[in-house]
Amino acid sequence: MSKYIKIALSIGCSIVLFSSCEKFLDTPPQGKYTEDTYPFPEGGSPYDRFVFSAYNDLRSYNVHVDGFVNATSIRSDDADKGSTASDGGADVISMDNFPVLATSGRANALWLGYLGLVNQSNRAIYQIDSISKQNQDEQMMQQSIAEARFLRGYAYFTLVRLFGRVPKFDKWASDPATQNNIPQSTAAELYAFIEEDLKFAAQNLPDSWDSKFAGRATKGAANGILAKAYITQKKWQQAYDAANTVKNSGLYDLSQNYSDIFSEKGENGRESVFEIQGTASADETTKNGIQYANLQGVRGSGNWNLGWGWNTPSTALEAAYEPGDPRKARTILYSSVTGKPGLSIYNETMPTYPSEVPNPMYNHKTLSDPALRNSVSRGSWWMNVRILRYADVVLMLAESANELGKSEEARSLLNSVRERARRGGASGVLPDVTDTDQSTLRNKIRHERRIELAMEHDRFFDLVRWGTAQSALHAAGKTNFQNSRDVLLPIPQTQIDLTKGVLTQNPGY
Template identity: 65%
Template sequence: MKSVNNIRTRFVIFIAMLAAFGLTGCKKNFLDSEPQGRYTTDNYPFPGGSGPYDQYLFAAYASLRDYNVHVTPFVAVTSIRSDDADKGSTPSDGGADAQGMDNFPVTPSNGLANALWTGYYNLISKCNIALDQIANNSAIDATPAIKAQSEAEARFIRGYAYFMLVRSFGRVPLVDKIYADAVAQSNIPQSSAAVIYDFIEKDLQFAAANLPPAWDPKFVGRITSGAANGMLAKVYLTQQKWAAAMTTANLVITSGQYDLSTPYTKIFGEDGENSRESVFEVQGTADATFPTAYGIQYASIQGVRGTGVWDLGWGWNDPSTYLEAAYETGDPRKDRTILYSGGTTVYGEAVPSGLPNPRYNHKVYSSLAIRNSVGSRYSYWMNIRILRYADVVLMYAEAANESGNTQAAIDKLELVRARARGTNNTILPKVTTTDPNLLRDAIRKERRIELAMEHDRFFDLVRWGIAAATLQAAGKTNFNNGRDNLLPIPQTQIDLSKGVLTQNPGY
C-alpha cells in the first residue's frame, strides 16, 4: 500500500528505464524516497531475489498500464456496456465510438474496439518475446527454477490477455510465438473460443504451479500463484466448469495469503493498495516530477468532470440509476461506490453541487491531500484492482451452488456480506435460503453490488445468459442478443489480414 506518511521501498515495474538500462523510474510513495526501479551498482544486472529475464518480463508488466489495455477501451468494453454504468460526461464526448459502447451497436469501425484488440495483442507480443528469451537465449545463465518462474509470469499475463480477448471478441487468432514480421502475424486465422480457452487454461495452470505464493515486499505487484489460481477459477466459471472453478477458487481461499480483513471503505484508496484483499493489481505510480509517465490514466478518465480543484478528469463511466437502485437499504458499499454531486467523499470533503453529471465512480477518487502532495489532479498513481479476494470467494459460492453444495455456497456468501455489514446487524441479513434458484439470484446480486464498477458486470450478464433481458430493461434497447454479446472483429484487422479474419455474426 502507499501513504503520504509512509515512506518505504517499493518495487514498481517500468519498461522505460529497464529497457534503457538506467533511466530513472518513479517512486510509489509521494515524499522524499529515491525513485524505484532503476539499475544501480547494488542491483545490476537484476535485483536480488528476482531473475535475469526481468527486462523482458517488465516490458509485459509495463504494458498492463497501456492506454489500450487498461484505460478507455477497457473501461468502455467491461463497464460502460453494462447496466451498471453510463458513459457520462457530455452526450457528444467520445463521439460515435463511445455512444456505440454505451447504447449499442458497436460497429466494426469502432475505434475503441480496435484499440482493445491492438492493446492486448501488443501485450501478448511482449509475453511471447519474454518466453522466447527464456527458451532460447543461451547467453543468459539461469537455473531451471528461475526459468520456470519467469516463464510462469509471462504465461500468466498472456493467459489473462487472451481471456480478455476471447470474452470480448470470441474467435481470435492464437499467437503463441514471435513472427518475423507484422504481415505474417496479421494473417493468422481465428481459432475457436474452445481452443482459446484450452490455451488459456494451460498458461494459467503452468503459472499457478510455478509461481510463488508471495514475493519479497520490494517486488509487490508481481504475479503470484494465488493470482494465477484466482484467474483460472474465473476462466472455469465462465465456461460453467463448476467443479473445477470451486476447487481452484478453494486453492486461493486456503492459501493463507488473503482474507476479507480490509474494510470496504479502504480497499479502493491508496492506503488499501496491495492489501490482504488484493489478488492481482496493476501498479501505477506518480510524483511531482513524473505525474503521468509511470502511471495509469484509468482513474483520470473516470474522475469528476468539474472546474478548479474539481477538474479531475473526463467524467466517464458513471454509476447508473439502475445500479443505484440495486442496493439494499443501508448497504454502506453504496456510498463507497457512488460519489454524488453535492455529496461528501469518503475523506469527508464536500463535493460541489451542479457538476455536469449527478454521479461519479467513487472507487477511483483520490483525496485532495494526496493530489496536493503529488502536484496533480489526475490520479495516475492509482492502482487498478483486477482481481480481489471477495471476487474469488463469490466465485466459490457460485460454483458451489451450481454443484449442489448449498451450505458451502451460503457460508461463502455470508463472508462477503458480513464484511459489508460490519457491526451493524440491522442491515444486510444473512441469506439462508436453500433453494438453489433463489440462492443463485442472491449470489448474482451480491456479485453485482460487491464488484460494482469493477469490470465484471457485462461479462457476468453474458455468461449467465441474461444480457439481453437485463440490458434492455435498463434502457439499452438496441442490444441484440445474437450480435452484442461479442464485439465485432475490427474492420481494420480484417483489412490488414486481407480477409483471413472473418466477422462475428450479426455485424
C-alpha cells in the same frame, strides 16, 4: 506511501526504459549493464528485465484505460458513459447504447492493446529461453516463464470474452505484420490455450513476493483467473477446485474494511489477489502511472477538475442496493444538489449538479486522496487497478459450490462476504441469507456479485455468461442491445482489411 516517492525496481517501470525511471531508480545510465552484470535485486532474477516489459503493457492506454473501461463497464447496466452528452462522439456513445460499429476506434485499440500484451509476453518467453543456457537456475527460469504465460493467459482471456474468435499466437513475432495470415481460433481452442497457460503459471509461480515486487503474479492470481475462465465456461468442478485452492492458501481474507480497499492505503492488501501498479510524483506525474482513475475522475473545475467524468454509476445500479448497504456510499459518489450536499469519502463537499458538474453521480472507487491530488497532480495516475479481489474468488467459489449442489457451503461463503460488507453499517443491515434452495441461492449470489464488485469490470461478462444480458440491459434502458450480436464486440474492420479477409466478422455486424 513510499511508492509515491520511489520505485525499487518494481512493476511500475519497464527496465528497458531507464530514461523514464531515473528519478525513481538508483541506477547508472542506460547501457552500463550487460546480461552478465545486470544487478537484479535479491529475490529477483536475470530474466526480470524481459518479464517487466510485458508487465509494463498492463498500464497501456489500450489495455486498461479507455477501451477497457468502455467495453467492460460502460456497456453494462451498472454504468453509463457520463460526462456531457456528446463527449467521446459516436465511438463511445455506441459502447453505451449499442451497437458498436466495426469501425470503432475503441474496439480496434483493444484488439491492438491485448494482442500487443500477448506479443510482449511471447517476446519475454523467447528472450528467457535465449539466455537460459547461460544460467543454471532452472526453477528461476520456469518461474519467469510462468509470469509471462500468466500475462498471456490473462490477455487471451480478456480477448476471448471481448471478441470471441481471435488469432492464437504462441510465438514472438519481431514484426507483427507477419502474423496477418493467421486465422482466428475458436473460443474453445482459445480457452484450452488459456487454461494451459494459467495452469503452468499456477504450478511455477511463488505463493507471494517480497513487498518490493508488489504486483507480480502469484499462484493465487493464476488460480483465481483460472477459476474465472472455468466459471465462464460453466466448468463448475474445475472452477470450484481452482477457487478453493486460492482460499486454502490462507494468504487472502476479507479482513480489510470495504471502504479502505479502494484507497491508496488499501493497495496490495489482504484482499488483493492481482492488481496493476501505478505510481507518480510531483516530478513525474504520468510516465510511470496509469490513466485509469483520470478517465473516471469528476469532470469539474478548479479543485474538482479531476478527469473526463466517464463511467458513471447508473440509476439501475443505484436502485439495486439493499437498504443501508454501506458499499453504496463507497461506490457511488453523489454530486451536491440544491439543499443537499454530496460528500466524498474524504469528507469533501462535492460540486453542484447540474450547474458545476454534468453528472449527478461518479465512480467513488476511483477517487484519490486529496492530499496527493494537491501535492502530486489532479490526474491521479498513481492509483492501482484492482483486477482480482479475494471477495470475487469467494463469490466464484460460492457460485460453483451452489451449481454442484453444495448449498450449505455456498450460503456460508456468500454470508462471509455480506458479513464483511455490513461492518460499520447500521444494526440489522445485510442480514445473513438463510435460503438453501439452489435457484433462490443462485439469484442471491448473482445479486451479491453485482453489488460487491460494482464498477469493477465484471458485470457485463457476468450477464453474458448467465444468459441474462438482454433482459438486464433492456431493463436499464439500453434497448438497442441484441443478444445475437452485442455479447461480443465486432472484429475491427481495420484488422479484417489488413489481413485481406483472413479475419472474418462476428455475427450480426
